[in-house]
Amino acid sequence: MELCYPDRDLTREILRCFGASGWQPDEASSRLLRQAETLLRSAATPRGIWRELPLTALEVDTCGDDLARHLHGCDRCVLMAVTLGSGADTLMRRLELTDIALAAAVDATASAVIEQLCDELESRIRREVQASGRYLTGRYSPGYGDCPLALQDDLCLMLDTVRGIGCSVTPEHLLTPRKSVTAILGTADHPVTGARAGCAHCLLRNKCAYRKRGTTCEN
Template identity: 70%
Template sequence: MELAYHAADRRTVLRYLGAAGWTPDEATTGLLDEAETLLQRAATPRGVWRTLPPRALDLRDAGTDLARHLQGCSGLVLMAVTMGSGADALIRHLELSDIALGAAVDATASAAMDGLCDDVEAEARRWARSQGLWLTGRYSPGYGDCPLTLQHDLCLALDTVRGLGLAVTPQHLLTPRKSVTAILGTADHPVTGARAGCGHCLLRETCAYRKRGMTCDD
């Protein structure tokens, strides 16, 4: 499904730029405004979600953190969202021609992706309410000890290549780069899931947030 682009939360953009809590000056505000305008022109946001029974996706090697997140759930909701190849092409071009603007567009795209994922999740939650079901939060490959290799099965189950133009590289990364996949659990009783902490995260050694004394939830 096509998604409506809406402006990225500026505080989130600054967080992605490593400047959380900073009040940008006039020049920086102008740079971020230009980044927003360019991204909106280039992006073609799309998303998809699908319900599955719990055994439809092989999660035996998906880590203990995801298993804990889905504890008590009787079904799954899979979702995928992408900003489209145009956003990636814009970022690659600017990385070679205007590094500062490229960084601003990259951070803006990451922040805008958060909002797009919220939109797709909201639609899934409306469906869940109509069925008398509850959903956990989103959990993506790469969180905790959940391996990135799960991306392949997630995208195959959602048929993202045909539906979104979203594929997985041999290195288990999504392309276009500004894309997200996630799993939510469904249950006939209230569930919230459990996000993994930093202690078991696969990215803990290279995480930019931890280097600044933050977490990805801050």
């Protein structure tokens, strides 16, 4: 399905993706961010896909303790994927060769936009699933906590993301187009909340840029 490019001001989220949370951009930086947003808006083709399946469709036992805790009490799951499309990738590759500052601004803007699109699709899913009398956890993506990135292969296969939204997985289990996200939500016939992974078992905890700054990816 097609998703709507966000209309609200994402400056705060973009600066966070830049690693500059709380910084007040000067006029030159503001112009750069506006230019990046204009270029990305023209290049991106936001799309999303989702599917509800029995929890047994996933081999949760091989996906780490964090995901198992997140899905505890659930009997079904929702798989979702969102992408900005290949046009965004083409734009960033071109700018990386011609204007590295603008390329960085577009990259940060794309990261903020993809997060907003995930929120949009999750809200749609939540309304539809809750209308059937069921409850959902929050979303959880492969690569967080001790959940292996390789799970992306199965998620994309079960969602048929190649035909559905033009998104595939590399041999290194990375998504392409690169500004794409997969996630899992648990569903149940009773209230469930899921569980955040935290830093303790995160695969990136020893080289996390957020932890080096004394914060986390949630803040």
